[in-house]
Amino acid sequence: MAIWDFVKDAGKSIFGGEAKAEEAPKAAAPAPAAGAASDAETDRKVAALKAELAQLGLTANDVHLTLRGGDTVVIKGKARDQETLEKLILAVGNIKGIARVELADDPGTAAPAKPPLFHTVKKGETLSAIAKQYLGDANRYREIFEANRPMLSHPDKIYPGQTLRIAQG
Numbered sequence: 001m002a003i004w005d006f007v008k009d010a011g012k013s014i015f016g017g018e019a020k021a022e023e024a025p026k027a028a029a030p031a032p033a034a035g036a037a038s039d040a041e042t043d044r045k046v047a048a049l050k051a052e053l054a055q056l057g058l059t060a061n062d063v064h065l066t067l068r069g070g071d072t073v074v075i076k077g078k079a080r081d082q083e084t085l086e087k088l089i090l091a092v093g094n095i096k097g098i099a100r101v102e103l104a105d106d107p108g109t110a111a112p113a114k115p116p117l118f119h120t121v122k123k124g125e126t127l128s129a130i131a132k133q134y135l136g137d138a139n140r141y142r143e144i145f146e147a148n149r150p151m152l153s154h155p156d157k158i159y160p161g162q163t164l165r166i167a168q169g
Contacts, residue, residue, distance in 0.1 A: 001105040008099035010161025076104035086116040117166040
């Protein structure tokens with residue numbers, strides 16, 4: 001099983017506020033079973049994750065997501081290729097509220113052929129500085145930008161806590 005940790009409080013907010021889930025009328029309806037509310041919340045979050053992946057064009061019929069413990073996403077199945085798998089990991093890991101992404105320990109889940117190279121952005125860093133660190137040349141920042149599309153829309157729009165993919169070879 002492969003596991004990647006992310007900054008839970010950084011990233012794109014797609015889940016909405018916790019209050020939103022509690023806005024349902026509390027009239028004379030019977031109280032839900034103890035696990036029903038949390039199951040509905042988990043289902044809502046998984047649907048939001050799937051919608052985000054669809055918006056990024058990273059969906060695949062053979063890849064399934066589950067949410068465990070409220071902040072861990074488990075990916076099960078096979079992605080099209082290593083690049084797509086790495087982008088799937090980053091797309092879900094860079095969501096505010098997600099602290100960890102795991103690949104299921106399952107025969108149907110393909111582990112990456114080689115471990116991906118990820119970098120967590122620190123305050124004040126630029127893609128040029130990251131390119132200099134990993135690729136030896138600040139002018140190669142576009143390679144990092146392209147390796148993180150469609151999650152990145154502009155080379156200057158990175159933020160502390162964001163995890164980026166560094167393309168290898």
